[in-house]
Amino acid sequence: MPLPVVAIIGRPNVGKSAIVNRLAKVQEAIVYDQPGVTRDRTYKPAFWSDRDFMIVDTGGLVFDDETEFLPLIREQAMMALSEACAAIFVVDGQEGLTEADRVLSDWLHRQHVPVVLAVNKCESLTQGYSQVSEFYELGWDTHAVSGIHGNGLAEALDDVLSHFPEKDEEVEEEEIRVAIIGRPNVGKSSLLNAIAGENRSIVSPISGTTRDAIDLKVERNGIKYRLVDTAGIRKKKYVQYGPEFFGINRAFKAIDRADVVLLVIDAVEGVTDQDQKLAGRILEEGRACIVVMNKWDAIEEKDTYTMLEHMKQVKARLHFTEWADVVFTSAVSGQRVEKIFDMIAPAAEQHRRRVSTSVINEILEDAVSWHTPPTMKGGKQGRIYYGTQVSSRPPSIALFVNSPDRFGDTYRRYIERKIRESLGFQGTPIRIFWRGKKTRELDRGANKAIKVKS
Structure with a gap:
């Protein structure tokens, strides 16, 4: 009950x-x-x-x-x-x-x-x-x-x-928290209403209609979700102190508390600079993300290649969140709204996922065998000793190396790409921490460094 x-x-x-x-x-x-x-x-x-x-x-x-x-x-x-x-x-x-x-x-x-x-x-x-x-x-x-x-x-x-019904001892199951984020008037409240099947949030063409964070509990295929509609987030320079300021703060808190964030973007306008900043905020907070290109019904003269062309543009503008799924929806007609749930549950699962140390080290050994760590001036080469997952939400992996300074951005991106190719982590960011050799225990374990296959 x-x-x-x-x-x-x-x-x-x-x-x-x-x-x-x-x-x-x-x-x-x-x-x-x-x-x-x-x-x-x-x-x-x-x-x-x-x-x-x-x-x-x-x-x-x-x-x-x-x-x-x-x-x-x-x-x-x-x-x-x-x-x-x-x-x-x-x-x-x-x-x-x-x-x-x-x-x-x-x-x-x-x-x-x-x-x-x-x-x-x-x-x-x-x-x-x-x-x-x-x-x-x-x-x-x-x-x-x-x-x-x-x-x-x-x-x-x-x-x-005294007016409550008899107490029910049923225990609530864990739910997936989903924050709906975006600029004003991209259709966040309409999307929430389409999911709820009722006018859960007030929808108006007037910018700034939603101010507080609006919660909605739904269930799909036995999984419970709590969706949170938030105030539209404009550029900071346009926001004055008052209700809009507080509403935006609530939106940022909703991102922090969420398992998955739906970044809603106006498909007609495409990905704007503000959308990029919001995607960066989601990445910074380490939340799983799904990009919802809303108002797809307003795109005129669509053909077989229209969605593919828009997908390329989205991936190019949001290249730093290429791990996020993209769905093209219409909150007005309900087109592909339910498909969002097919993406939320796997993204939340990957966001909470843990991988054993042995699996991570097998991936690292394979990555090093294909591409050896760089050698610095003076002949000093980077060495990876081992890796282990230290936390989830988002998945965070610590790599213990002889010196983090010997691994440039290019090689670090290569290692992250190899981890993703092997483990997936679709829908969620991952964090990789490069830790230098600081203890005698690591010194004694240096001979166990991942060897390069000839």
Whole structure:
């Protein structure tokens, strides 16, 4: 059974995201003194008493305004309520009861979802009692709370837990974390919605629609995935401090936490300089990667060779991630969207893969026999003693040599190519560390260096 879901509901700027951060014990939801920062519904795991559950943060609800994203925010909030077993209705205790709170309360009374009222921004216990009193007329179980300090949240959560179903002891299986990364308006949110089969993220031609990182859990062929849609990442010089700045930071954190990153690129525009920088960031973080060329349906006059020509261009522009698979999709029509999962699972497996020391040394022996290490001026030649995998995620191999300075970039690329030819590691970067001879143990083992076959 899935975990119980608790929806956080309220009008804009009452502190919903601050409460989400406090309950989830993370600083992930963007908190900024500006209405409308949160737009999509975002899921965070939480724990209270003896229960695990999911918190859903939603955008601020306004019913008398149809501008920009507000109708779509209401749609996302209704979806959150439809799957919730309880809701926390957040109001601003410092501002007091407003007409917008009354309208929202009447709407919640018609939703048939148990509601606990949290009067937020009651940092002082003494003032909290007076701040809460005027909200009793709304007819909910009411608590004075502080999202900043955590005051009163324990009592509110006790009320929320009373509406949970019976505890399920099922243990969650390990899931593959997938981050969806790209420039603004390349179709990241549309791709997430195509995978989910619902409007999980708000899609708009307006740049910067997605701000927070949006989680979606799906299952394919018995494998569980957690996909994270992120804010579009523009060039740093165009980004101002505010919601977009925080959204981009969340995107970078999503890359760091992911097993596999989907780098979404606009197929019509091709690989841009910013796409190259994002691919470089993924490589730097050591994440597995799949390049998703989206909006393939918008390419006109395609023939048998069109995809091959685009593939060559992608490989040329992203030559430093040639190990990454490339798929041409259309989030609008759903073309090849499911094929992405055929690539994610193997890439995650290779990202976590471990190889025995004996296999690595067989590969090194073969590589050295075909191409001996370079000889420096003065007749000093590089020697590889042995190699061993030291970590995974990404696979990292340490090569112990007499002197790293005797191995130039050309020979180092040759060794990496031979390792990939033998072991694959498709979809994931690998790291190779060249370690010099520093201990007596290595000195004694020098005669065991990999010998060159004549």
